[in-house]
Amino acid sequence: MAGALLVTGACSQPTGVAGVSAESPVSVPPPGATPVVTATIPEQAPSQGAPPQETPSQETPSQEPMSQQAPSEQVSVEPPEGAAPVKVPPPKLSGHSYTFPVRGCRVSYQRRLLVLPKTTIWTGEGCAFVAPVSGVVDEVNPRNRWLPSTDRGPDREGRFVTIIGDDGVRYLGGHLDSIAGGVRPGARVGAGQLLGRVGRSGNARSTGPNLYFAISWKAGPRYWWVRRGTVNPWSYLDAWLSGNRTLSPRDETMALRSRLGETPRCSVLCKPKKAPRAQPERDDGQPPVTITLSPS
Numbered sequence: 001m002a003g004a005l006l007v008t009g010a011c012s013q014p015t016g017v018a019g020v021s022a023e024s025p026v027s028v029p030p031p032g033a034t035p036v037v038t039a040t041i042p043e044q045a046p047s048q049g050a051p052p053q054e055t056p057s058q059e060t061p062s063q064e065p066m067s068q069q070a071p072s073e074q075v076s077v078e079p080p081e082g083a084a085p086v087k088v089p090p091p092k093l094s095g096h097s098y099t100f101p102v103r104g105c106r107v108s109y110q111r112r113l114l115v116l117p118k119t120t121i122w123t124g125e126g127c128a129f130v131a132p133v134s135g136v137v138d139e140v141n142p143r144n145r146w147l148p149s150t151d152r153g154p155d156r157e158g159r160f161v162t163i164i165g166d167d168g169v170r171y172l173g174g175h176l177d178s179i180a181g182g183v184r185p186g187a188r189v190g191a192g193q194l195l196g197r198v199g200r201s202g203n204a205r206s207t208g209p210n211l212y213f214a215i216s217w218k219a220g221p222r223y224w225w226v227r228r229g230t231v232n233p234w235s236y237l238d239a240w241l242s243g244n245r246t247l248s249p250r251d252e253t254m255a256l257r258s259r260l261g262e263t264p265r266c267s268v269l270c271k272p273k274k275a276p277r278a279q280p281e282r283d284d285g286q287p288p289v290t291i292t293l294s295p296s
Helices: 002-011 221-227 234-242 250-260
Strands: 119-122 128-130 135-141 159-165 170-179 194-198 210-216
Antiparallel strands (some): 128 194
């Protein structure tokens, strides 16, 4: 009997330490299967006087908001020194190269229409009047024929030079003090070549020295009112003075000629003054006083 009881006790569930089962908490998987391990971690009781500890979470802790983080230290950054600005040339608007018609002197000029579509370039006496574009000399008037008593239209610009530019446009520079040597009709000139010196000839003799500058198209000397100006020139002067040397008045000039014709009728300041009449004798028998005006 004792041996039988021993065998029976051997087959019963073993017992271990009091309160702890001796049976393995892990179930035995069948052969070839992946074992699954589970475990329970008991919570630890907080000790007296120690702050309670948070149970670690299996999730990734989220970062604190930027407003709750310590502000980063401000770093002063010095910008790198830049190189000198690169000057970009203005767009090329035509195949011609232009230059401002007064060289080497300070200038000012009107930018609005007063009487005729021309401009008065105020500058110093003797300053250089130069060809605004390459071309051929058309007209040259070396004499100052203007008289205030008659104020003839063809003489108002005094000494002047006109050229027909390679762009087909005529340019006039008047009120000159002198004409440059070699400047004669048919002579070839280049842009910037000296044509004369600024003065006060013509009806500018009672004003400061200036250059009468006008843009038109070629017409014979008989149609002197055409050469006095047909196209407002100041936008082109602004461009040439500021560095845009390719802005051309050709399109505007040719369009106006096509609309008005090559020899339109004079419409502004066309008639000269009447010549003064002879003064009658006085009642006292004294001869009248006669004043003779000579060209300046």
